[in-house]
Amino acid sequence: xxxxxxxxxxxxDGSIGEEKSTLEAWKKEAEDNMKALEEIKKIASLSNTLxxxxxxxxDEAWAEFESQLNSQExxxxxxxxxxxxxxxxxxxxxIAAVLIVVAGSIFIFNTYSQPVTGDEFVxxxxxxxxxxxxxxEDGTNVTLDKMSDLKIVKxxxxxxxxxxxxxxxxxxxxxxxxxxxxxxxTVLGTEFTVDADEITTEIYVTEGSVRYxxxxxxxxLVAGDLVKVVDNEAIVVKGRDENIDSWKNQRLIFRxxxxxxxxxxxxxxxxxxxxxxxxxxxxxxxxxDVFTNKSLNQILNGLSDTHGLSYVIRDKxxxxxSAKC
Numbered sequence: 001x002x003x004x005x006x007x008x009x010x011x012x013d014g015s016i017g018e019e020k021s022t023l024e025a026w027k028k029e030a031e032d033n034m035k036a037l038e039e040i041k042k043i044a045s046l047s048n049t050l051x052x053x054x055x056x057x058x059d060e061a062w063a064e065f066e067s068q069l070n071s072q073e074x075x076x077x078x079x080x081x082x083x084x085x086x087x088x089x090x091x092x093x094x095i096a097a098v099l100i101v102v103a104g105s106i107f108i109f110n111t112y113s114q115p116v117t118g119d120e121f122v123x124x125x126x127x128x129x130x131x132x133x134x135x136x137e138d139g140t141n142v143t144l145d146k147m148s149d150l151k152i153v154k155x156x157x158x159x160x161x162x163x164x165x166x167x168x169x170x171x172x173x174x175x176x177x178x179x180x181x182x183x184x185x186t187v188l189g190t191e192f193t194v195d196a197d198e199i200t201t202e203i204y205v206t207e208g209s210v211r212y213x214x215x216x217x218x219x220x221l222v223a224g225d226l227v228k229v230v231d232n233e234a235i236v237v238k239g240r241d242e243n244i245d246s247w248k249n250q251r252l253i254f255r256x257x258x259x260x261x262x263x264x265x266x267x268x269x270x271x272x273x274x275x276x277x278x279x280x281x282x283x284x285x286x287x288x289d290v291f292t293n294k295s296l297n298q299i300l301n302g303l304s305d306t307h308g309l310s311y312v313i314r315d316k317x318x319x320x321x322s323a324k325c
Contacts, residue, residue: 148163187208
C-alpha cells in the first residue's frame with residue numbers, strides 16, 4: 001500500500017495503528033526533506049553571484065534536479081522496514097555536497113565579502129593564474145598580479161600580499177592606506193606598483209608621491225623612485241624603469257640595456273631567480289630588443305641566438321654562465 005492509499009484510509013477513518021505510524025514517519029521525513037531542499041536551493045542560488053563563469057547554468061541545473069525529484073515513484077511500503085518512499089535526506093545531502101564542490105571549483109580567483117562593525121567591511125580578492133582588475137568604491141583601480149591577495153578592510157584602506165598596480169583616486173581629505181607584510185604605504189592620490197611578501201618589498205612610483213613607513217622610519221618617494229626592502233633594510237634607487245610594470249602588459253622593452261639590467265628585469269617580471277655568475281663578463285654586452293607575451297625560456301633562447309647566451313637551470317634557479325657579445 002502506498003502513502004496515498006494510507007492517507008485515503010485515514011480520511012475514511014478506516015486506518016489501523018501501523019498505517020498511522022507509517023503516516024507520522026512520512027510526515028516527519030517530508031518536513032526534514034523540505035528543510036534540506038530549501039538549504040540546497042540557497043546553495044544553488046549562490047551561483048547567480050559568481051562572476052567569470054559562463055558554462056554553468058544554475059536555472060537549468062536546478063530545473064533538472066526538481067524534475068528528478070518530482071519523477072520519483074513511491075515504492076511499496078515494507079512492513080518489516082516500515083519506511084516511506086520520500087526522497088531521503090542522505091540523498092539530498094549528497095546533492096548539496098556536489099553543488100558546493102561545483103560552486104567552489106568554478107573560480108580562477110575567488111572573492112568574498114563579510115560585514116564587520118559599523119560601516120566597515122572586508123572583501124578579499126585572491127588570484128592564481130590570471131591578472132585581475134579590481135575597482136574600489138572610492139574610484140581607486142587596482143591591477144592584481146597572479147598569485148596575489150588583496151583585502152579591502154574599509155574605504156581607502158587595504159592590505160596586500162603579492163604584486164599590484166595602484167591608481168589611487170585623489171581625495172585631499174582622506175588618505176589611502178596599504179598595509180604590507182613589512183611596513184605600510186600612505187598616499188592621497190597617485191600611481192605606483194607594489195610587490196610585497198614577508199621577505200622582500202619593492203615600491204615603484206609612477207606618478208605623484210608615496211609615503212612608506214617601516215617601523216619608526218619613513219621615506220617619501222616621488223615619480224621614478226624605487227625602494228627595495230630586504231631584512232628590514234631599505235634602499236632607494238632613483239631613475240625611471242619602463243619594465244617595472246611589464247607584468248601588466250606582458251611586454252619587455254630593452255633599449256641598449258646592459259645584460260645585467262636585462263637579467264634583473266627578467267627576474268622581476270617572472271618572479272624567478274635569474275642570476276649572472278660573473279657580471280664582469282657582461283660589461284660590454286648590451287641588448288636592444290622587445291619581447292611580447294614570451295615565456296622565460298623563449299626569451300633566454302632568443303638571447304642565446306642573438307648574443308650567444310649560455311645558461312643552466314639548477315634547483316629551479318637560472319644561472320647565466322656566459323655570452324658572446
